[in-house]
Amino acid sequence: MKFAIAGAGAMGCRFAYQLKQSGQEVILIDRWPAHIEAIRQNGLHVDWNGQEVVEQFPIYYPEEVTEQVDVVIVFTKAMQLADMLSAIQPVFGPDTAVVCLLNGLGHELVMKQYVAEENLVMGSTIWSAALDGPGRAVLHGVGSLSLQNFVDTPNARAKTQAIVAALDAAGLHASYSENVKAAIWRKACVNACGNAPTALLECDLGGFFDNPYTEELVSAIAQEFTAVAATQGVEFDPAELTQFIISASLKIREHHASMYQDLIINRRLTEVDYINGAVTRIGEAAGIPTPVNRTITQLVHMKELLLGAQ
Amino acid sequence: MKFAIAGAGAMGCRFAYQLKQSGQEVILIDRWPAHIEAIRQNGLHVDWNGQEVVEQFPIYYPEEVTEQVDVVIVFTKAMQLADMLSAIQPVFGPDTAVVCLLNGLGHELVMKQYVAEENLVMGSTIWSAALDGPGRAVLHGVGSLSLQNFVDTPNARAKTQAIVAALDAAGLHASYSENVKAAIWRKACVNACGNAPTALLECDLGGFFDNPYTEELVSAIAQEFTAVAATQGVEFDPAELTQFIISASLKIREHHASMYQDLIINRRLTEVDYINGAVTRIGEAAGIPTPVNRTITQLVHMKELLLGAQ
Numbered sequence: 001m002k003f004a005i006a007g008a009g010a011m012g013c014r015f016a017y018q019l020k021q022s023g024q025e026v027i028l029i030d031r032w033p034a035h036i037e038a039i040r041q042n043g044l045h046v047d048w049n050g051q052e053v054v055e056q057f058p059i060y061y062p063e064e065v066t067e068q069v070d071v072v073i074v075f076t077k078a079m080q081l082a083d084m085l086s087a088i089q090p091v092f093g094p095d096t097a098v099v100c101l102l103n104g105l106g107h108e109l110v111m112k113q114y115v116a117e118e119n120l121v122m123g124s125t126i127w128s129a130a131l132d133g134p135g136r137a138v139l140h141g142v143g144s145l146s147l148q149n150f151v152d153t154p155n156a157r158a159k160t161q162a163i164v165a166a167l168d169a170a171g172l173h174a175s176y177s178e179n180v181k182a183a184i185w186r187k188a189c190v191n192a193c194g195n196a197p198t199a200l201l202e203c204d205l206g207g208f209f210d211n212p213y214t215e216e217l218v219s220a221i222a223q224e225f226t227a228v229a230a231t232q233g234v235e236f237d238p239a240e241l242t243q244f245i246i247s248a249s250l251k252i253r254e255h256h257a258s259m260y261q262d263l264i265i266n267r268r269l270t271e272v273d274y275i276n277g278a279v280t281r282i283g284e285a286a287g288i289p290t291p292v293n294r295t296i297t298q299l300v301h302m303k304e305l306l307l308g309a310q
Numbered sequence: 311m312k313f314a315i316a317g318a319g320a321m322g323c324r325f326a327y328q329l330k331q332s333g334q335e336v337i338l339i340d341r342w343p344a345h346i347e348a349i350r351q352n353g354l355h356v357d358w359n360g361q362e363v364v365e366q367f368p369i370y371y372p373e374e375v376t377e378q379v380d381v382v383i384v385f386t387k388a389m390q391l392a393d394m395l396s397a398i399q400p401v402f403g404p405d406t407a408v409v410c411l412l413n414g415l416g417h418e419l420v421m422k423q424y425v426a427e428e429n430l431v432m433g434s435t436i437w438s439a440a441l442d443g444p445g446r447a448v449l450h451g452v453g454s455l456s457l458q459n460f461v462d463t464p465n466a467r468a469k470t471q472a473i474v475a476a477l478d479a480a481g482l483h484a485s486y487s488e489n490v491k492a493a494i495w496r497k498a499c500v501n502a503c504g505n506a507p508t509a510l511l512e513c514d515l516g517g518f519f520d521n522p523y524t525e526e527l528v529s530a531i532a533q534e535f536t537a538v539a540a541t542q543g544v545e546f547d548p549a550e551l552t553q554f555i556i557s558a559s560l561k562i563r564e565h566h567a568s569m570y571q572d573l574i575i576n577r578r579l580t581e582v583d584y585i586n587g588a589v590t591r592i593g594e595a596a597g598i599p600t601p602v603n604r605t606i607t608q609l610v611h612m613k614e615l616l617l618g619a620q
Binding site for chain 2: 217
């Protein structure tokens with residue numbers, strides 16, 4: 001299969017590297033000039049669980065790419081998704097599957113504007129990755145992912161299952177899900193509890209989840225997610241969800257969540273509108289109040305402005 | 311009249327200085343050794359609207375003071391109130407009035423444990439002041455205050471009106487109020503909107519109230535205050551309150567609110583439990599949800615722990 005990774009950041013590099021190692025054809029698409037230049041000149045340098053390896057990839061700016069592919073995996077930041085899909089139209093053939101593994105809620109609404117629903121594959125992953133400079137990916141730890149075709153036709157399901165098989169053969173622990181929406185909402189709640197508060201409080205996950213005041217806040221966020229998810233046909237037990245989030249986060253207590261990395265380290269705008277802000281918007285439309293997520297979203301936006309994030 | 315100022319911080323020094331200048335007898339009570347030593351050796355140095363002046367005062371640790379006074383004005387931090395009242399019992403005669411001008415809600419519940427209700431005077435002030443070192447007060451700007459006896463007997467009212475007259479003669483712009491509770495709740499809401507968020511976001515009042523996301527948050531805080539205040543017989547218009555808070559705060563845009571000073575500058579615990587936390591407790595008892603103030607209270611407590619505030 002021929003894959004395009006649209007958004008060759010840390011996670012995009014992980015998927016590209018593992019797919020290429022397993023024998024798939026992979027091209028990268030990104031907008032970061034230094035990263036593109038480094039990969040063109042020296043290949044992608046990877047710290048693979050402590051071992052230094054190098055892999056070559058064709059890498060393009062979105063406007064440069066002309067070759068059709070079988071599968072596009074999008075790994076942009078949420079706010080760059082529409083721009084990326086709009087720019088890479090030449091890669092889409094009539095059967096090209098587009099796989100969305102972004103954090104957050106509501107990306108299908110953006111995807112549907114650029115991709116036929118029949119070709120749309122939604123997913124959720126708990127793999128992680130980091131970049132430690134242009135052209136340099138750090139790939140440690142293990143994860144998994146699940147995918148499901150957005151509309152359930154035999155053709156869409158078969159195509160999705162073939163993608164799952166390719167990703168699983170690449171060691172990405174992929175599975176087909178009959179209810180990927182629940183995984184997406186569950187991960188959004190995990191991110192809502194850990195990402196925005198640690199960006200606000202400027203701490204790692206341990207600093208936040210060890211705090212005696214945290215369980216009550218996490219529980220309030222999870223209760224709002226539970227109420228709003230129910231309007232979308234997704235059922236949670238908020239007490240189970242709260243305990244899962246706390247115990248899972250404390251296993252990686254020295255990790256800085258992505259919003260912390262974006263805002264505190266890199267002075268970049270966060271994805272809060274697609275996580276805490278998304279449950280607020282979806283809740284509002286359904287008449288479900290979400291004052292805790294709304295307050296956190298507002299505070300993060302205020303902090304973005306105060307820190308001059310761009 | 312003989313006054314004791316229990317808590318000789320910045321505001322206590324203002325009241326002490328102005329009362330002494332107007333001819334009243336004033337003693338100070340405090341627990342900060344360097345401040346006590348400086349005032350004992352060199353008097354209280356005051357930057358009085360730009361002019362350097364010095365005034366002498368007797369100053370005592372709470373356990374040292376034995377002389378009865380006519381009026382005690384308490385100006386401790388909220389969390390030190392009970393300790394102070396317990397320690398200074400020898401100053402209380404059968405008719406000694408005790409005036410509470412602390413920020414926040416619910417102090418009457420603490421006061422009543424140490425002071426006869428007949429002697430209790432509740433108040434609210436918008437004077438400000440600062441210390442720029444031990445024994446050094448900075449007294450700029452203008453303000454006002456209002457007082458009301460806690461139980462309405464002729465004796466209590468007459469005593470309160472005599473105190474109002476003495477404070478007004480000292481230039482403190484004092485007035486008697488028939489509804490001081492409304493002023494206390496209004497000021498608590500002003501503090502709830504400005505204090506805790508600026509400590510969380512580490513900015514001055516201008517940085518917070520200039521922010522385009524702020525009005526929605528301030529409005530949400532004011533709506534919760536309005537709903538809870540109504541259960542206490544205090545009526546607000548939340549839209550008027552929101553606009554008042556924003557415009558009043560923008561007049562002192564370079565000011566750092568007291569919780570910012572406590573937490574960010576001095577790594578001290580804040581009074582959030584007596585402001586945003588108080589409306590949450592009172593609301594909970596009355597069945598009124600206050601998720602926005604609760605979330606802010608939790609985040610401030612988490613930040614206190616992360617910064618090692620004491």
